[in-house]
Amino acid sequence: MITNKLKKVSLKSTFQRENILEYIISRKEHPTADMIYQYMLTISPCISKTTVYNTVKSLNKTNLIKSIKFLGKDEIRYDGTVDAHHHFLCEKCGRIYDIEIQCQHFKKENIDGHKINNVYAYFTGICKECKK
Amino acid sequence: MITNKLKKVSLKSTFQRENILEYIISRKEHPTADMIYQYMLTISPCISKTTVYNTVKSLNKTNLIKSIKFLGKDEIRYDGTVDAHHHFLCEKCGRIYDIEIQCQHFKKENIDGHKINNVYAYFTGICKECKK
DNA sequence: TACCAAGTTGTAATGATTACAAACAAACTA
DNA sequence: TAGTTTGTTTGTAATCATTACAACTTGGTA
Known part of the structure; x- marks a missing residue:
């Protein structure tokens, strides 16, 4: 609540x-x-x-x-969904979808010697609605 | 040139x-x-x-x-480097590093029924210089 | 119930980016 | 090489999301 x-x-x-x-x-x-x-x-x-x-x-x-x-x-x-996930932005209609994929880099703590705190990622393209 | x-x-x-x-x-x-x-x-x-x-x-x-x-x-x-890569932003000094990792989602053409055209991703944390 | 720290409001400022129109220059043509 | 066209540069003014700030109000504790 x-x-x-x-x-x-x-x-x-x-x-x-x-x-x-x-x-x-x-x-x-x-x-x-x-x-x-x-x-x-x-x-x-x-x-x-x-x-x-x-x-x-x-x-x-x-x-x-x-x-x-x-x-x-x-x-x-x-975004009210706070657990780790990515997004998809439709280039046509502007809608934003949550993407539940798990990336192999999500849990890495180190890359090239840098300490990783956060991962941000999104995809763009044409969404399934606009493809119709 | x-x-x-x-x-x-x-x-x-x-x-x-x-x-x-x-x-x-x-x-x-x-x-x-x-x-x-x-x-x-x-x-x-x-x-x-x-x-x-x-x-x-x-x-x-x-x-x-x-x-x-x-x-x-x-x-x-x-960014003058135009081939697919990610970035790392240091939360302390603000420096930006190119990250050459290959993600398994980079070459996907479809996710959840959406046609993927572009992938954007970056990490934030403390860079190797600031960790010293 | 009274108090105070924290929350809300409205207005004014900020700062990156864009719109626009006039002046100018690159590169093609004769 | 000069003339022409089209694209580029410049400066100023506008835009728009977001923040600063100060006065007012309220939630929640004592």
Whole structure:
């Protein structure tokens, strides 16, 4: 439950936070800050965009959500699925799919002498819907 | 030779283009637009930043260079090495290293029914220099 | 219930990138 | 080699996502 997730990471439970987190997790669209803002306006007409940015920053820092960024797109997208996975971005419709592949490099701790902390990867192409 | 590279992709050969391309290829720093601009100022004091942006866009479109973008950094970096490879970003010093690993997904043409055109990936952590 | 640290709001600033129009130059043609 | 055309460069102004900041408000503890 959403409130517990916030409690677990010591974030105060507010209407804005609960609904923003719920929105990101339940919809699978990997929304942008503006999409979150547009949705929040419908249930909280006075919300500020700054609140959206503050909130996703907190949620991201406490690992309740993840951020993703694609080349050529200048906005950050937010992902409520936090376990290791990749993404697929459709070049035609812009939809973003979660990709559950396991890469052999995912668990490496060292490459070329560098200590690895994080792995980011995504694919682009034409999605199965657009191929039809 | 730089001039030939431009000819091959039917880009007119200009002082600005040759030097910007040469700079990106010869230095291995994966420079930002501003780094390129600062360098170009030293050999062409009247160059415009717009020229830098126009040029990297052309070079990128014709595959003479590649663009890279990292989460949390809001600038694009340019890479003169165009064959398939990944990157490592040091979280401490910001240096970017080319990573020559071959991923098993690199040559896949289909994942989950989506047609794959491109693969982007990078690692972050502490580089071997900063570990010392 | 009162208090205070933390959260929210609105406005203004930032900074990378793009739009646009005028001036200019590369390279082809005669 | 000069003229022409088309693509390039330049500078300024605009854009747009995101952040800074300061005043106001609220959650949750004592």
